[in-house]
Amino acid sequence: MSKETAKKLIADLQTNDELKAKIRGQLVKAAAGAGYDVTTEEMAEAEKQFISERTKKTKLSSDELDAVAGGVMWHGEKAPDGHEFDCDCSYHDYSYQAENNF
Numbered sequence: 001m002s003k004e005t006a007k008k009l010i011a012d013l014q015t016n017d018e019l020k021a022k023i024r025g026q027l028v029k030a031a032a033g034a035g036y037d038v039t040t041e042e043m044a045e046a047e048k049q050f051i052s053e054r055t056k057k058t059k060l061s062s063d064e065l066d067a068v069a070g071g072v073m074w075h076g077e078k079a080p081d082g083h084e085f086d087c088d089c090s091y092h093d094y095s096y097q098a099e100n101n102f
Helices: 003-015 017-033 040-055 062-067 094-099
Strands: none
Touching: 003 017, 017 040
16 A cells, blocks of 8 residues: 555545444454454544544643744745745754853
């Protein structure tokens, strides 16, 4: 299976309930062969719970917000107002400066 085919399968599984049920049924059979006693309904519910937990919104702590950095760079005609501007972001390692008496 090529990478493109794998990507298409993943995309199709998100929209095609019939394909999802078929794959889930095969997964349950494979799981039973590996010693897991689970039904297709239990797998569907576990999938919903997993997706819900992975996608729920969380608030950032003050420390996390302090660590956020960002910038924007527009070039030429693609800039919203037709003017070009840049935002330069850089990282400074002050520990190196302190160690080397800068």
